Amino acid sequence: MAHSSNRGAWNNSKIFCQVCDKPGHTALHCWRWYDYHPQPPPHAHVSHFADSDHASNEASLLGVQSTLDDPLWYPDSGATHHVTKDSSVYSSKQPYHGTKTVKMGNGSGLSIANIGSTSFSSPSTHKSLVLKNLLHVPLITKNLLSVSSFARDNNVLFTFTANRCYVVDQVTKNILLQGTLKDGLYSFPMLHNHLPSSSIHNISFTRNTLTANVWHQRLGHCNMDILKKIFHNNDIRCSNNISLCSSCLLGKHMQLPFHSSTTVYTKPLELVFVDVWGPSPIPASNGARYYISFVDAFSKYTWIYFLHAKSQVPAAFQKFKSLAENQTCSKLRSLQSENAREFLCLKQVLDQHGIHHRLICPHTHEQNGVVERKHRHIVDMGLTLLATASLPRRFWVEAFPTSTHIINVLPTPVLHNSNPYTMLFNKNPNYVIFKVFGCACFPLLRPYNRNKFDFHSQQCLFLGYSVTNKGYIYV
Numbered sequence: 001m002a003h004s005s006n007r008g009a010w011n012n013s014k015i016f017c018q019v020c021d022k023p024g025h026t027a028l029h030c031w032r033w034y035d036y037h038p039q040p041p042p043h044a045h046v047s048h049f050a051d052s053d054h055a056s057n058e059a060s061l062l063g064v065q066s067t068l069d070d071p072l073w074y075p076d077s078g079a080t081h082h083v084t085k086d087s088s089v090y091s092s093k094q095p096y097h098g099t100k101t102v103k104m105g106n107g108s109g110l111s112i113a114n115i116g117s118t119s120f121s122s123p124s125t126h127k128s129l130v131l132k133n134l135l136h137v138p139l140i141t142k143n144l145l146s147v148s149s150f151a152r153d154n155n156v157l158f159t160f161t162a163n164r165c166y167v168v169d170q171v172t173k174n175i176l177l178q179g180t181l182k183d184g185l186y187s188f189p190m191l192h193n194h195l196p197s198s199s200i201h202n203i204s205f206t207r208n209t210l211t212a213n214v215w216h217q218r219l220g221h222c223n224m225d226i227l228k229k230i231f232h233n234n235d236i237r238c239s240n241n242i243s244l245c246s247s248c249l250l251g252k253h254m255q256l257p258f259h260s261s262t263t264v265y266t267k268p269l270e271l272v273f274v275d276v277w278g279p280s281p282i283p284a285s286n287g288a289r290y291y292i293s294f295v296d297a298f299s300k301y302t303w304i305y306f307l308h309a310k311s312q313v314p315a316a317f318q319k320f321k322s323l324a325e326n327q328t329c330s331k332l333r334s335l336q337s338e339n340a341r342e343f344l345c346l347k348q349v350l351d352q353h354g355i356h357h358r359l360i361c362p363h364t365h366e367q368n369g370v371v372e373r374k375h376r377h378i379v380d381m382g383l384t385l386l387a388t389a390s391l392p393r394r395f396w397v398e399a400f401p402t403s404t405h406i407i408n409v410l411p412t413p414v415l416h417n418s419n420p421y422t423m424l425f426n427k428n429p430n431y432v433i434f435k436v437f438g439c440a441c442f443p444l445l446r447p448y449n450r451n452k453f454d455f456h457s458q459q460c461l462f463l464g465y466s467v468t469n470k471g472y473i474y475v
Contacts, residue, residue: 070142072187075158075165075179079146082134086143090116093136102137110139122176123232127169129154129176145188160186189235212238213245221248258366268328268424271297271358273371274317274337276310277379284397291400292316293378294324295371299423300414302374304404306397313342314349321353328424334358338368378403389438389461398473402437402464435462441474 083102087093093116101109114136119128131145132153147158150167156176159166165179165186179188215227215238224242231238265271278290288306292313295302303324305316321332335350336358337343343359350357360367382399386392391399409429411417421429435441442457449456460474 071190072182073143073145073190074185074187075147075150076144077147079144080149082131082146082149083137083140083142083144084134085136085138085140087114087136087138089118090114090134090136091118092116093134096135102135102140110137112136113138123235124178125169125172125174125176127174127176129156210238212242216242216245217247221245221252255364258364258369265298267330268296268298268301269324269330269332271334271336272324272332273297273368273374274335274343275368275371275375276307276313276340276342277375278307280396282393282396285394286397288397293371293374293404294320295374296324296420296424297370299420300370300412301408301420301424302378302404304378304401310340310342314346317346317349336360336368338365374407377407381406385437388436391438391461395463398463399437401467405465406434433465435472437464438462441472443474 081102093114096112096115098112101111103109112135115133116136117130117132117134119130121128129150130153131150133146133149150156151158154176155170157168157170159168163181165181165188166175167177167179167188168174169176177188179186181187212224212227215230215236216222216224219227219230227242230236273295274292276290276292280289283289284306286306288308290307290310291304292307293302293304303320305319307313307316325331332353332355334356335346337346338360339362343357347357349355365372378400381403382396383393385399385402386395408420409431411419415423419429421427439462441460441462443460444457445454446456462472462474464473466473
């Protein structure tokens with residue numbers, strides 16, 4: 001037994017501690033263990049909040065990277081929280097007063113300064129994504145993205161391939177984020193929308209700090225939709241949208257679109273639109289070069305009068321006023337026209353009868369659009385009638401009144417499929433009396449014959465409807 005005891009003492013004296021180099025004990029029982037226990041360097045990189053073998057290995061891999069601030073984000077399947085060094089990425093945060101630390105692979109911990117959240121938009125779909133429980137760890141230089149937390153909070157899937165990492169929307173299956181393989185680790189580009197300039201160490205990123213206004217001016221003052229396509233296709237980030245550009249207003253100012261009037265008129269002659277058409281490039285058969293049209297805002301009924309000169313406008317207006325007021329038993333209340341001289345001379349007559357004269361703004365014919373469109377309708381139908389009848393265009397003075405008469409009896413969606421004639425006179429038109437313009441007709445001429453050998457009729461052309469007689473006009 002003594003021999004055994006002496007040999008045990010001799011063996012203990014031959015054992016040296018790997019920590020303090022003293023004989024007689026091992027490193028496991030060394031009292032100076034905690035003095036010599038290696039501490040992590042001040043810029044060691046974090047891996048996760050909870051312990052896991054996978055995260056420990058990943059932390060070791062991250063530790064061999066450069067200690068410069070890295071704007072990329074590294075997905076970590078073993079991390080329970082997102083971790084960043086940049087305190088400016090938060091949209092909301094609060095100081096952390098707890099006792100927990102971010103555990104490193106060797107068991108040491110890094111203190112947490114703040115905890116909060118932030119959000120950013122997907123570059124491809126612009127869907128809003130959030131980073132909840134984002135820890136601010138000042139001693140960390142790598143941004144870690146917790147795979148489990150991000151997938152749960154944003155309803156997404158992570159897909160890893162040999163060289164790529166994808167974040168996919170579980171509902172739409174659209175790719176929201178795309179990462180690449182860097183130094184053996186998957187990484188995503190900057191996730192937060194506003195990266196502080198202090199974290200940018202590469203000169204190639206300085207172009208992203210330009211505002212949208214600068215790009216707008218660089219690219220010839222193109223609109224924001226085109227700029228967004230350029231930004232998206234070339235991975236360019238800007239700090240804001242285009243503000244009001246005075247140069248665009250001076251060089252590219254356009255007239256704003258006109259909106260349809262919502263005013264409802266309930267009685268005839270509450271408002272009448274008036275305008276003069278002409279001069280005609282071809283004089284009419286009676287020498288007329290112009291016509292003036294009056295359109296009732298309530299019924300859309302149209303009256304036209306042919307003029308040899310614009311100086312005849314006051315006489316035509318007096319004729320229209322007397323006819324329309326007597327036929328409708330209503331008084332003309334308002335007249336709307338452009339600022340032409342032939343209408344301004346009506347001021348004395350309108351003031352005498354208490355008629356309000358409404359003038360459109362200069363160079364804005366859209367405000368008098370009702371009568372402008374009526375001109376086009378009359379002229380288009382009149383030329384079509386002349387083409388059907390194969391008549392010379394000097395007969396437009398016969399075709400245009402016929403067009404107006406037909407338009408006044410046609411149903412229109414503007415009047416809920418009613419027609420102007422029915423709206424104005426409260427009775428239906430007689431469609432049986434209508435004939436084809438320019439058709440052959442054989443009027444009875446016997447009462448006008450000079451002798452008994454004259455033919456009772458001869459072939460003529462139908463040219464319209466008489467205003468003063470219950471009959472037709474022919475030639």
